[in-house]
Amino acid sequence: xxxxxxxxxxxxxxxxxxxxxxxxxxxxxxxxxxxxxxxxxxxxxxxxxxxxxxxxxxxxxxxxxxxxxxxxxxxxxxxxxxxxxxxxxxxxxxxxxxxxxxxxxxxxxxxxxxxxxxxxxxxxxxxxxxxxxxxxxxxxxxxxxxxxxxxxxxxxxxxxxxxxxxxxxxxxxxxxxxxxxxxxxxxxxxxxxxxxxxxxxxxxxxxxxxxxxxxxxxxxxxxxxxxxxxxxxxxxxxxxxxxxxxxxxxxxxxxxxxxxxxxxxxxxxxxxxxxxxxxxxxxxxxxxxxxxxxxxxxxxxxxxxxxxxxxxxxxxxxxxxxxxxxxx
Amino acid sequence: xxxxxxxxxxxxxxxxxxxxxxxxxxxxxxxxxxxxxxxxxxxxxxxxxxxxxxxxxxxxxxxxxxxxxxxxxxxxxxxxxxxxxxxxxxxxxxxxxxxxxxxxxxxxxxxxxxxxxxxxxxxxxxxxxxxxxxxxxxxxxxxxxxxxxxxxxxxxxxxxxxxxxxxxxxxxxxxxxxxxxxxxxxxxxxxxxxxxxxxxxxxxxxxxxxxxxxxxxxxxxxxxxxxxxxxxxxxxxxxxxxxxxxxxxxxxxxxxxxxxxxxxxxxxxx
Numbered sequence: 243x244x245x246x247x248x249x250x251x252x253x254x255x256x257x258x259x260x261x262x263x264x265x266x267x268x269x270x271x272x273x274x275x276x277x278x279x280x281x282x283x284x285x286x287x288x289x290x291x292x293x294x295x296x297x298x299x300x301x302x303x304x305x306x307x308x309x310x311x312x313x314x315x316x317x318x319x320x321x322x323x324x325x326x327x328x329x330x331x332x333x334x335x336x337x338x339x340x341x342x343x344x345x346x347x348x349x350x351x352x353x354x355x356x357x358x359x360x361x362x363x364x365x366x367x368x369x370x371x372x373x374x375x376x377x378x379x380x381x382x383x384x385x386x387x388x389x390x391x392x393x394x395x396x397x398x399x400x401x402x403x404x405x406x407x408x409x410x411x412x413x414x415x416x417x418x419x420x421x422x423x424x425x426x427x428x429x430x431x432x433x434x435x436x437x438x439x440x441x442x443x444x445x446x447x448x449x450x451x452x453x454x455x456x457x458x459x460x461x462x463x464x465x466x467x468x469x470x471x472x473x474x475x476x477x478x479x480x481x482x483x484x485x486x487x488x489x490x491x492x493x494x495x496x497x498x499x500x501x502x503x504x505x506x507x508x509x510x511x512x513x514x515x516x517x518x519x520x521x522x523x524x525x526x527x528x529x530x531x532x533x534x535x536x537x538x539x540x541x542x543x544x545x546x547x548x549x550x551x552x553x554x555x556x557x558x559x560x561x562x563x564x565x566x567x568x569x570x
Numbered sequence: 571x572x573x574x575x576x577x578x579x580x581x582x583x584x585x586x587x588x589x590x591x592x593x594x595x596x597x598x599x600x601x602x603x604x605x606x607x608x609x610x611x612x613x614x615x616x617x618x619x620x621x622x623x624x625x626x627x628x629x630x631x632x633x634x635x636x637x638x639x640x641x642x643x644x645x646x647x648x649x650x651x652x653x654x655x656x657x658x659x660x661x662x663x664x665x666x667x668x669x670x671x672x673x674x675x676x677x678x679x680x681x682x683x684x685x686x687x688x689x690x691x692x693x694x695x696x697x698x699x700x701x702x703x704x705x706x707x708x709x710x711x712x713x714x715x716x717x718x719x720x721x722x723x724x725x726x727x728x729x730x731x732x733x734x735x736x737x738x739x740x741x742x743x744x745x746x747x748x749x750x751x752x753x754x755x756x757x758x759x760x761x762x763x764x765x766x767x768x769x770x771x772x773x774x775x776x777x778x779x780x781x782x783x784x785x786x787x788x789x790x791x792x793x794x795x796x797x798x799x800x801x802x803x804x805x806x807x808x809x810x811x812x813x814x815x816x817x818x819x820x821x822x823x824x825x826x827x828x829x830x831x832x833x834x835x836x837x838x839x840x
Contacts (some may be wrong), residue, residue, distance in 0.1 A: 304735050326740070334737035346729040351751035360747075361737040412737060 248419060248452050249275040249298065254312035256293050256302055265522045266310065268293050269476040272550055272558070273454075277419070280446060280453040282467035282484065284460060284499070286519050290476040291456045295422045297322070298454070299337055300329040317419060335365040338413030342425040344405035348397035354381070354408045355393030361415045380411040385441060403434035407441065414445060421446070421453045427462060439466055460503050464488055472496050475519050475530040478550060482557035492559040494535045529562070537563050572827070579823035582816050590636040599627035601634040601787045610803040619809040622795050631787035632809050638788040639769050639817065642703045642781075646768035647761055649707025651714050655757065658718025659745050662753075663726060669719070676712040684709040685774060692780050699772075699788075702781045706771045710764055717760045721753035728752075755832035762825030766818040773814050789814050 251273040257264045268290035275281045283291050296302055300321045302309050314321040316332065324332075333339075341347040348357060358377035362368060368376070374393070381389035384407040397405060406426060413421055423442065427435040443466055446453050457463050463470060463484070470487040472480040472495065480493040491497045498515045517534040520526055526533065528544040538544070542562055550560040589596060605625030612620050619628035657676075661669040679687075684706065691705035725731065726749065734748045735741075769789075775781035776790025777797075784791065789810045796806035 299736055301732070301735055304741075305732070330738040330740060332738070333735065339733070339736040341729055341733060343729055347733040349730045349734070349748050349752065351748075360739075364738050409733070412733075 246276050247274055248277045248279075248317055249273065249454070250313075250315045251294065251298065252313050252315075254294065254297055254314060255310040256290070256297055256307055257310045258293075258305075258307040260523055263523070264308070264310075266525070267307070267476055267522045268297070269525075270478065270550065271297075271312070271473065271476070272478045272481065273471055275420070275452050275454060278446075278450045278452055279469065280455055280467045282463035282470040283454060283456045283473060284458060284463055284470060285473035286458060288519055288521075289473040291458075291473055292424055294473070295339070295424055295454060295456055298420075298422065299333050299339060300324060301333070331365070334361050334418075335416040336418050337420045337422060338416070338418040339422045340406065340409040340413050340424065340426050343429050344409050344426075345397065345400075345402055345429075347409055348400075348405055350397055353394050353396055354400065357397075357408065358393075358412050358415050361412050365416045376415065377411070380415055381408070384408070384411045384414075384445075385437075386411075401434075402430050403438060406430060406434075406438050410438075410441065410445070414449070414451075417449065417451075419451055421451055422456070423453060424456045425458070426455075428457070428459070435462070442466065460488075460499060472499070475525070476522065477530060477560060479531065479560045480558070481550075482555075482559075486555065486557055492553065492557070492564045493531075493561045494537055494563070495531045498534075529560075539563065572830075575823055576827040579820040579827075582820040583824065586636050586813075586817055586820075587640065589633045590640050593633045593637055597627075597630035597633045599630040601626060601630040602785045603627070610799060610806070612803070612805055620803065620806055622792070622806060623799055626787075628792070628806065628809050631792055632789070632813055634787040635789045635792060635810065636813070636817075638699065638776075638782055638786065639772055639814075642699060642772040643765045643768040645700070645703040646707045646710060646771065647764050649704055650710040650764060651757075651761065653708065654711035654714025654716075655718045655750075657711075658715040658720075659722045659750060659753070661715070662719040662722025662724075663741065663745050663749065665723065672715070673719070676715045679709065680712045682709070684771065688771070688775060689778075689780065692775075697780055697783065699776075699782045699786075702775045703768070703772065706768060706775070710767065710771075713764060714757065714760055717756050718753060721756050722749050725749045725752045756829075758832060759825050759829045762821050762828055766821030766825070769814065769818050769821070773810075 251271055254268055254271040255266055256268040258267050271290060271294045285291050296305060297309060298314055298316065298321065309322050317336065348354065355374060355377045358380055359373035362373040362376055378389050378393050381393055386392055386404060386407055400408065427438050430438060439462065455463065455467055467484050470482065470484050471478055472493065474495050480496050487496060488500065491500055501513045502515060504512050515534055520530065528546060529548045532538045532543045539562065548560050548562055550558050552558045553564065603626060605621065608621050608625040609623055610621060611617055617627050619632060621627055657672050661672040687709050688702065688705040691708065692702050695701035731744060731748060734744050772781055773790035773793065776788045777794045779794065782788035782791050792810035793807065796810065799806060
């Protein structure tokens with residue numbers, strides 16, 4: 243069981259300096275990901291999804307933040323506090339990452355082939371020519387037509403979807419065990435989005451790598467993931483299989499999220515969650531969702547922090563009233 | 571109109587560079603050959619720009635002086651670029667302590683009048699063109715520092731920098747391979763401007779007698795000797811004066827055009 247676990251994030255807290263004060267942006271994040279599994283990480287903007295993924299790569303300090311507590315174990319090794327050399331071997335080689343804005347994630351001064359060849363040459367001793375050859379075959383693999391020619395084109399000649407394919411080629415160039423996809427399709431239009439998702443699913447199936455799929459688009463998440471973790475205000479609030487989360491959500495926030503998915507042909511007004519996510523500079527005591535929750539208890543929910551607790555069927559939830567949901 | 575001025579500037583510079591390279595072949599006389607009987611001659615068919623106080627041919631000295639000026643300017647740019655750019659990239663890359671320290675040094679350097687600092691450094695390093703220009707290079711390095719720092723800071727925010735960390739690049743590799751190429755265009759503009767300023771600086775130092783040592787010909791030195799004979803042969807001041815002005819102007823115009831053509835770096839994508 244233990245060796246099946248590829249990634250385990252426990253009680254992670256990350257701080258950034260906001261107005262001179264170290265402020266917790268991620269407070270109590272828990273994730274675990276088995277080999278070959280695709281986990282969806284969902285939540286609103288600012289809920290700490292991306293920061294959590296950066297912590298997995300050990301990139302928090304590069305972004306000017308620090309890990310305050312908690313642990314991130316990847317493939318049996320601790321990432322928090324690991325040496326730079328160890329982290330550099332992790333990044334790109336064992337963990338690949340793709341970003342939200344593909345066109346901004348490519349360096350305009352290099353050809354797309356250079357990008358991929360650089361990643362390969364960072365992590366394995368191969369000649370320039372060999373790296374280029376591999377880059378071309380990777381571009382071909384991710385569905386770029388005339389890959390050999392296009393490898394020497396610059397990113398501005400590519401559309402957003404094509405840039406994302408290039409990013410994917412970069413990310414999988416060293417056959418990583420984990421692919422982190424940080425809102426990979428948010429900046430793309432719907433048809434392109436579907437194609438990129440299909441490509442990702444195909445790659446995951448073929449290579450057996452695990453994928454951490456970060457998104458706020460629940461429809462997309464339901465299509466590609468096996469398990470889902472929901473984050474709210476820097477905390478993991480619910481974890482379960484995709485089926486469990488979508489058919490029987492336990493946390494009121496998850497329920498509210500699901501209720502606010504727009505459906506085609508639906509005539510009634512779209513449900514929204516009243517209020518907004520509290521800013522990290524002004525954290526509320528007690529359950530962080532309580533001001534927006536319609537089943538809060540006036541004292542317990544507002545007085546002390548709520549822990550993430552294990553529930554039957556290998557799921558967990560951070561809610562004192564989860565029993566309500568189970569009963570119904 | 572702007573283009574026409576630009577082409578004129580390129581033409582002027584091309585002529586100066588060609589003359590400097592081909593000096594031994596195109597100069598009509600040996601620049602150091604004295605003719606004490608033909609001192610301070612006015613313009614003539616034999617001596618287009620006249621002769622100086624030792625009867626040396628002004629045109630030949632002007633042509634050889636171009637070599638000195640251009641080499642000096644290149645040295646200044648090389649020194650200030652090599653000091654300023656790495657420091658600037660470092661400062662832009664690590665805001666906070668590193669940036670604070672380097673910026674204070676740069677501010678201090680900028681607050682000192684450049685020629686005075688150059689004079690001091692020459693006093694320490696000894697006279698001569700190479701050390702004088704090295705000094706000017708140090709004085710000019712904050713110009714590159716500031717530009718490099720600014721554009722590094724800007725490029726640093728881009729997602730592709732995050733992405734290059736995510737593929738396992740070390741910070742210096744990110745700085746060198748990913749930040750610098752994207753921060754280059756304002757630096758190119760700055761180079762042209764500094765080349766012009768360096769020519770003025772060389773002329774000033776040579777005019778004061780701490781740059782090029784006689785008998786080597788230089789524009790500043792020619793200006794100095796013309797100045798000391800101003801009452802007998804005022805016409806001698808024109809050739810070096812116009813040469814300096816035209817070359818500096820040409821560099822400035824080319825720098826300006828480069829700024830327009832390269833533009834501010836447009837981020838790609840949405």
